[in-house]
Amino acid sequence: MTSLAEHQRALLDLMRGRAPAPSEDPYLAGVAGSRELDFLREVSLFWCAVGIRSTCTWTARWLDRHGAFAEAIAAFHAGENVSPYIETAGRQFLERFLVHADAPTATLAALELALLRVQAGEPGVFRVDWDRNPNAVIRALRTGDALPDAEPGRVYRLEISSDFAELMRCELVEAR
Amino acid sequence: VLNGRPALCATYEGGEPRLLERMLALVDYIEISPDSISCTTQDGIRLNPEIMAELENARSATRFLVHGVGLSIASAEGRSDDYLRLLDDVFERLPVAWHSEHLGFTRVAGEHLGTMLPPPRTEEALDLICGRVSELRARYAVPFLLEHIVRILPDCGGTYSDAAFMNAIARETGCGFVVDAYNLVCDRENFAFDADAFLAELDLGHAKELHLAGGETYKGFRMDAHSRLTDEPTRALARDILDAAPGIGAITFEFLKQALPSLGDDAVCAELTDLRTTFLDDKPR
Numbered sequence: 001m002t003s004l005a006e007h008q009r010a011l012l013d014l015m016r017g018r019a020p021a022p023s024e025d026p027y028l029a030g031v032a033g034s035r036e037l038d039f040l041r042e043v044s045l046f047w048c049a050v051g052i053r054s055t056c057t058w059t060a061r062w063l064d065r066h067g068a069f070a071e072a073i074a075a076f077h078a079g080e081n082v083s084p085y086i087e088t089a090g091r092q093f094l095e096r097f098l099v100h101a102d103a104p105t106a107t108l109a110a111l112e113l114a115l116l117r118v119q120a121g122e123p124g125v126f127r128v129d130w131d132r133n134p135n136a137v138i139r140a141l142r143t144g145d146a147l148p149d150a151e152p153g154r155v156y157r158l159e160i161s162s163d164f165a166e167l168m169r170c171e172l173v174e175a176r
Numbered sequence: 177v178l179n180g181r182p183a184l185c186a187t188y189e190g191g192e193p194r195l196l197e198r199m200l201a202l203v204d205y206i207e208i209s210p211d212s213i214s215c216t217t218q219d220g221i222r223l224n225p226e227i228m229a230e231l232e233n234a235r236s237a238t239r240f241l242v243h244g245v246g247l248s249i250a251s252a253e254g255r256s257d258d259y260l261r262l263l264d265d266v267f268e269r270l271p272v273a274w275h276s277e278h279l280g281f282t283r284v285a286g287e288h289l290g291t292m293l294p295p296p297r298t299e300e301a302l303d304l305i306c307g308r309v310s311e312l313r314a315r316y317a318v319p320f321l322l323e324h325i326v327r328i329l330p331d332c333g334g335t336y337s338d339a340a341f342m343n344a345i346a347r348e349t350g351c352g353f354v355v356d357a358y359n360l361v362c363d364r365e366n367f368a369f370d371a372d373a374f375l376a377e378l379d380l381g382h383a384k385e386l387h388l389a390g391g392e393t394y395k396g397f398r399m400d401a402h403s404r405l406t407d408e409p410t411r412a413l414a415r416d417i418l419d420a421a422p423g424i425g426a427i428t429f430e431f432l433k434q435a436l437p438s439l440g441d442d443a444v445c446a447e448l449t450d451l452r453t454t455f456l457d458d459k460p461r
Binding site: 003004005007008009011012015016027030031034036037039040042043044045047048050053054077081082083084085087088091116119120121122 | 211214215216217218221245246250251252253258281282283284285286287288289290291293295296298300301304328329330332333395397399432433434
């Protein structure tokens with residue numbers, strides 16, 4: 001029989017789809033390709049999605065509204081060693097979107113990441129520039145109303161810091 | 177056991193102060209999971225100060241049962257130091273009646289599974305788990321319990337049956353058991369697991385806590401999601417367990433915080449009231 005470490009490593013590899021089951025182990029050979037293994041992957045993905053939805057509420061809702069959450073969470077789950085601690089997992093998830101090609105997605109992720117950092121006690125001021133009214137975006141995500149469009153020529157500068165009485169402040173800083 | 181009957185307990189994950197206030201009038205203990213009441217800080221994973229303030233405010237009205245997820249007691253590579261640090265802090269700050277963990281592993285070679293799997297029931301796994309249980313029993317001056325977990329993969333077997341493996345751990349270390357009626361219902365539905373035979377073989381003299389929960393069926397699998405109220409098959413099995421295990425000191429209703437928007441606070445409180453009258457033959461506190 002394989003050692004405990006070998007058994008666990010082989011199950012991990014099967015779960016991640018990295019390697020075939022060792023042919024000398026009938027149990028692992030049976031698990032490979034089983035419907036239970038598929039289900040195990042789904043369960044792991046399900047709990048990952050539950051954690052991310054609760055930590056990255058607005059980014060998750062934004063992705064939902066664009067039909068992109070399922071794909072995003074699957075890619076995240078497959079591509080990262082996701083922390084079991086949901087705030088750390090949330091940071092991992094949001095960091096992937098900071099360079100997203102869709103600017104509003106990246107902006108929203110930057111906002112939520114800044115909030116997590118401030119809540120974690122990081123000092124300083126985090127600045128996030130928006131091409132549309134961030135209040136209107138959050139309101140739309142909360143209510144299900146239509147998302148606001150970009151406002152050409154306007155930049156809403158949102159600053160987040162634990163030094164601010166209300167945590168965030170926003171101003172219209174310039175016309176492009 | 178309070179006044180000759182088991183105590184009633186319910187899960188609390190923080191951030192729902194009105195629900196906590198209502199629950200405190202209905203339960204004897206609050207179950208907390210250090211993993212769920214933690215937050216990420218610049219110094220690493222720590223207990224969430226806002227949730228801890230809620231719990232410390234409640235300490236005059238209740239005691240706490242600590243139920244962990246993240247220790248990964250059966251990982252070959254070693255158990256989680258982050259989890260132990262959280263546990264140390266919980267014990268320092270709250271009155272804990274006892275604590276427990278799942279008999280499984282969540283981490284392999286530094287990678288997190290995102291779920292939990294049971295170890296093979298071998299001598300090697302037994303030795304490793306017994307060593308860690310003994311370490312926990314020496315570290316904290318309250319009883320430590322282990323809970324059998326649901327299966328997702330087919331049984332990986334070993335030299336012990338499920339019950340004999342737990343009996344051996346208890347015999348070797350002096351730990352107790354959490355018997356989870358809902359886990360057994362899941363295994364019975366998903367794998368035709370013989371829950372009656374398991375309970376007949378398990379040394380229920382070690383059983384100190386009974387868990388109840390509910391969840392959905394997805395793609396033919398009963399999910400251990402703690403997202404619903406208890407159903408009749410779970411309650412029927414719970415009655416059998418209580419009849420056979422007179423040393424059970426607490427019945428814990430477990431529900432996921434994320435399920436609260438669909439469950440509703442009223443339904444959770446009604447469930448606790450009903451569990452108290454059904455299982456404890458008692459009126460709400």
